[in-house]
Amino acid sequence: MSAPSSLAPDRPVAREPEPIMKPATPRPRRRWSPAQAAVITALSVLVLIGLFPFLFMLMTSFKTDEQFTTSYWVPTWPLELGNYAAAWEQIDGYFVTSLTVAGLSIVGTIALASVSGFLFARYSFYGRKFLFGMVAALMMVPSISSLIPLFVLMRNLRLLDTLPVLVLPQIAGSVVLATILMKTFVEQIPQELFDAAQVDGAGGVRLFFSIMLPLSLPVIGTVSLITVIGVWGEFFWPLLVITDDSLRTIPVGLSFFQGQNATRWGPLFAGYTLASLPLLLIFTFLSKWFLAGIQGGIPGANK
Structure with a gap:
């Protein structure tokens, strides 16, 4: 007869009760009022x-x-991608000129407006309010009133049919609004930042490059976008002062491009699309800076 086993029989392990799954209640649909x-x-x-x-x-x-x-109103298939190649062959020079004028105009406008806005906002000197009032008064002068004097000045300087005749008037026209925006923006930067830097021995140049410019990136983006829009939309002045086809900008070049493709609708609209893409891309990437520069939001400015 075998000996009884000394091992205790296995006891059933108590299991935790499974949670009761409740059916998910559907979210109530948002109902709009008639208004x-x-x-x-x-x-x-x-x-x-x-x-x-x-x-x-x-x-x-x-x-x-x-x-x-x-098929005037509906899309068609297959897509004619060759229209863009044909359009680019005719407007690529206009693109290069417009981008060059826009880049030089942005650099010149920001250089002048940032310095003048910094001086008007952070320095007290005799006649500061009067000078800024004169700058603001230029906003009320219509650009068409200075067209003939500006043309005579450019002719006497022998700048017609050159790149500076496109860049210099663009800078002069953009720097007024840019100065006002820069001054308004810099005034919202806390004065404590400049005072602390001056205690450490920073001079005016160091304050400008180390404090003012890094904090003014939003308004610099705003000025850049406004300047590019001005260059891309300017038609009459380049038409008046430029006769060399290699120096024509996009608006003027498209008018000649339209004459060359009066019956070729695909390349004509492809050229218009290519001309509008830079502004679309620039505004897409700089829209945040544009809105921030207009609103003038500086962290800690209102504390």
């Missing part, structure tokens, strides 16, 4: 109306002349 629905509908219609010319231009840029005639 909100009317406002949203009106805004959607306005957005579609505003975007329709651009969408029509983009759609037509991928069509052949036959597709454009037979």
